[in-house]
Amino acid sequence: MATNPTMSERADALEEQQIRELGDRLVTKSLLFHLADGEQSLGNRFGAGTGKQLLMGEDPRLPPMPDAPTLLDFFRLRFAPTQAHLLQSANLAQKNGLPEKMVLACLLHDIAVIGFIRADHGYWGAQLLEPYVDEEVSWAIKMHQCLRFYPDESVGYAYPDNYRRMFGDDYEPEPYIAAEYERAKNHKWYMSARMICVNDLYSFDPDVVVEMEQFEDIIGRHFKQPKEGLGNDNTPASHMWRTLRRPCNPL
Ligand SMILES: [Fe+2]
Numbered sequence: 001m002a003t004n005p006t007m008s009e010r011a012d013a014l015e016e017q018q019i020r021e022l023g024d025r026l027v028t029k030s031l032l033f034h035l036a037d038g039e040q041s042l043g044n045r046f047g048a049g050t051g052k053q054l055l056m057g058e059d060p061r062l063p064p065m066p067d068a069p070t071l072l073d074f075f076r077l078r079f080a081p082t083q084a085h086l087l088q089s090a091n092l093a094q095k096n097g098l099p100e101k102m103v104l105a106c107l108l109h110d111i112a113v114i115g116f117i118r119a120d121h122g123y124w125g126a127q128l129l130e131p132y133v134d135e136e137v138s139w140a141i142k143m144h145q146c147l148r149f150y151p152d153e154s155v156g157y158a159y160p161d162n163y164r165r166m167f168g169d170d171y172e173p174e175p176y177i178a179a180e181y182e183r184a185k186n187h188k189w190y191m192s193a194r195m196i197c198v199n200d201l202y203s204f205d206p207d208v209v210v211e212m213e214q215f216e217d218i219i220g221r222h223f224k225q226p227k228e229g230l231g232n233d234n235t236p237a238s239h240m241w242r243t244l245r246r247p248c249n250p251l
């Protein structure tokens with residue numbers, strides 16, 4: 001009679017599968033991956049005493065990337081496949097007649113959520129994109145982090161209902177968010193960041209299917225794709241793209 005595998009049998013099976021896929025290489029994980037599991041740890045550290053070498057370079061468990069990856073390659077080969085929120089937000093921005101670069105801002109506003117680190121996602125997203133987009137676009141992406149917590153009746157933006165569900169009725173934004181909002185609301189690009197919130201679709205319309213092809217021309221005109229490929233291009237954000245490409249490099 002078949003029985004369910006125990007925890008340790010499952011762990012053994014996982015380890016066997018990794019060995020099959022990785023040869024004899026040991027995978028190391030950054031502190032951040034362990035912290036997300038509630039562990040203040042570096043895991044197997046550098047594999048001392050195991051007699052194994054560490055996985056360094058391309059990870060055979062992940063889809064292979066071209067030598068000179070583009071933004072769309074990262075969307076396809078690294079980012080989480082849950083991209084409808086970004087596509088529908090950009091679609092709405094386009095329908096609302098926003099300028100192309102703001103459509104791009106809406107398309108990329110949560111790039112850190114689906115593609116890098118969720119905490120402080122506006123800041124991480126802006127930093128990833130800064131070398132490749134208009135300054136106003138990355139500023140707006142950074143500032144939507146704080147603005148989404150504050151209503152602006154002049155453009156019909158109310159505090160999102162789903163934040164009450166997700167964070168509770170009594171959630172108060174942290175002081176750094178409140179301070180950033182005070183700075184943002186007097187900035188010349190305030191309304192650009194606010195437009196990201198206005199077009200930030202919190203509830204998907206399952207009947208609307210938006211494909212990335214709809215925005216490929218806008219990306220081509222407003223995202224400065226480096227010919228060497230993201231990560232190979234020596235900008236202040238190249239290392240972030242490289243880390244996404246090879247997230248388990250031990251150093
Ligand atoms: Fe966001």
Ligand SMILES: [Fe+2]
Binds near residue numbers: 110
């Ligand atoms: Fe969003």
